[in-house]
Amino acid sequence: MTLNDRYLNPQVGRIVRTLGFDKTWVGGEGAHLIASSGQHYLDLFGGYGVFAIGRWHPQAVAAVEAVMEARTGNLPQLGVTLLSGVLAEQLLARAPGSVGAMVPANSGTEAVEAAIKVSRAATGRPRILYAEHAFHGLTLGSLSLNGNAEFRDGFGPLLPGCDAVPFGDQDALRRELERGDVAAFVVEPIQGKGVNLPPAGYLQAAQGLCKDAGALLVCDEVQTGLGRTGRFLALEHWGLQPDLICLSKALSGGLVPIGAVLVSRAAFDTVFDGMERAVRHGSTFGGNDLAAAAALATLRVLEEEGLIERAERLGRLLLELTRPLVDRYEVVTDVRGQGLMWAIEMGPPGGRARRSVWKAVERAQPGLFSQLITVPLFHEHRIFCQVAGHRMNVIKALPALVVEESEIRRFAAALEDVVARAEHVPSALARFGLQTGRRMLAGGAQR
Ligand SMILES: Cc1ncc(COP(=O)(O)O)c(C=O)c1O
Structure with missing residues (x-):
């Protein structure tokens, strides 16, 4: 990180540190990145989609x-x-x-x-x-x-x-x-x-x-x-x-x-x-x-390895598991995808108090609400995923096509856990969001 900040892109360094994503990645295997702690993180960035057959096949x-x-x-x-x-x-x-x-x-x-x-x-x-x-x-x-x-x-x-x-x-x-x-x-x-x-x-x-x-x-x-x-x-x-x-x-x-x-x-x-x-x-x-x-x-x-059929089958499963979130949570406005290209979109909750928290977070930085999902997914569930673009509350997943079905199920359960908390504990999340928003520059490594 010192070398990055000195010679490469310190603004990317700031984003990574702000979100707490500054792990030392020591390896990769299949659908996972491995941190220096030895823990495996389910990698839903997939290197922006390059690791379809998994890392280091x-x-x-x-x-x-x-x-x-x-x-x-x-x-x-x-x-x-x-x-x-x-x-x-x-x-x-x-x-x-x-x-x-x-x-x-x-x-x-x-x-x-x-x-x-x-x-x-x-x-x-x-x-x-x-x-x-x-x-x-x-x-x-x-x-x-x-x-x-x-x-x-x-x-x-x-x-x-x-x-x-x-x-x-x-x-x-x-x-x-x-x-x-x-x-x-x-x-x-x-x-x-x-x-x-x-x-x-x-x-x-x-x-x-x-x-x-x-x-x-x-x-x-x-x-x-x-x-x-x-x-x-x-x-x-x-x-x-x-x-x-x-x-x-x-x-x-x-x-x-x-x-x-x-x-x-x-x-x-x-x-x-x-x-x-x-x-x-x-x-x-x-x-x-x-x-x-x-x-x-x-x-x-x-x-x-039949990975194309696998992408279709696991993609269908992921949609089946995550589409119901649209009905269960006010903040989830859409879940969509085709194969293992998947996204969830978030919008403001109902109710004056919650809506004003949402607005405060979004004023700090448009699209920030989705970081309230990606950050706990990373820290509490060891799932590494991305927002799907600037200034949009869309979270995206491009897992390796070799990903295990159990990992898809684990992701869906983890997602529901963090979405439920994002919806029900708005003030704590708002505090996090405002702090993060102040520190983060607009934009970032979002592809
Ligand atoms: C649809 C599409 N076209 C082109 C590109 C550019 O590819 P590269 O980053 O290798 O230049 C990307 C990268 O994300 C992409 O998603």
């Missing part, structure tokens, strides 16, 4: 070790390697028929940057549409598609031609597309910020509207992909056939940075249409052997 570790042992002819640059070819083949075999080529990358934001560039170059059009509340990454191109002012403010001017439409609003999308200058609509099938599910029929309609307008549909599956929602790709829930699909996070088992964009053959061939244009997009480390080997192991583990 032996097969993924072995695959990376095998590449190092083999001293492969990695990154020849003007040349090709076997592992990234096999990875492209394996990903495309699991993706819808609308995509037929892969552009390698090293992160989610890089995958989105590639999607923006490919869409513009393939269509010859300038504009990119994105949804309000979207999160696609924090480099300048993907930040230009970010639907949250907290991230954008102060970094402008951002990319011209990027316009937001309300998530779920077909008419707004149609109006923008009708201008005839849209290269692509970039959308998360389920929004990570807030875990917002699309209204029925929306994504299918968006696909049709894009097709009619000659615009490309880009599904950002960086968070929802790789089994998280109970399908290999979330887009399978709606039978989508997008032109581009962005992947990252869980793809390499949380071991090696990775990203990839699956692209329709037609779009790809328009962009890379001659030898002189062969390297007009790329990245030095993209398609490296360590990442590809970890990704191939991840695909194998997902299938051998």
Whole structure:
């Protein structure tokens, strides 16, 4: 922490200390982080969703070790390697028929940057549409598609031609597309910020509207992909056939940075249409052997261990256990999710006294009430979870798909315990909230 405060990000240090999350993490295993006390904490951050197959999965570790042992002819640059070819083949075999080529990358934001560039170059059009509340990454191109002012403010001017439409609003999308200058609509099938599910029929309609307008549909599956929602790709829930699909996070088992964009053959061939244009997009480390080997192991583990079906089954169980909280507690306004991407939303309680406590806490810092849930979950139940975005009372869980059913049940029971207390002992919590609010800066490590 001393080194962090001196050389890295002291404001993150302040947040972590204020919430009492400043453990010394000495290890990780499956769905858990291990503190120096030896205690296991159920990790519902999942490294922002990278640990779908669990931390340090032996097969993924072995695959990376095998590449190092083999001293492969990695990154020849003007040349090709076997592992990234096999990875492209394996990903495309699991993706819808609308995509037929892969552009390698090293992160989610890089995958989105590639999607923006490919869409513009393939269509010859300038504009990119994105949804309000979207999160696609924090480099300048993907930040230009970010639907949250907290991230954008102060970094402008951002990319011209990027316009937001309300998530779920077909008419707004149609109006923008009708201008005839849209290269692509970039959308998360389920929004990570807030875990917002699309209204029925929306994504299918968006696909049709894009097709009619000659615009490309880009599904950002960086968070929802790789089994998280109970399908290999979330887009399978709606039978989508997008032109581009962005992947990252869980793809390499949380071991090696990775990203990839699956692209329709037609779009790809328009962009890379001659030898002189062969390297007009790329990245030095993209398609490296360590990442590809970890990704191939991840695909194998997902299938051998039945983790995608497991995500669906445990996700259903988690909803069954937690949805009743909406009826039992005034402060719980919604519980939602798909597979093991889950969220609970809180709102003000009824009754003048309690409502005024809520307002006081929220005045100290909007969205602070949810920290009154996450903090006792951490300290009393050893459950590590996150708020789903700035200034929102939504708590989110992205557990490893290998999580035990007993841990899902333990989480649901712990949640009810802290929600019940948050509702019934407002003044003590308000004291905590006001103290915390005064100390905390607005914003934080919320993804
Ligand atoms: C949907 C989505 N797209 C893109 C990104 C950016 O990924 P990265 O942090 O690897 O740049 C994220 C990260 O949270 C994400 O959730």
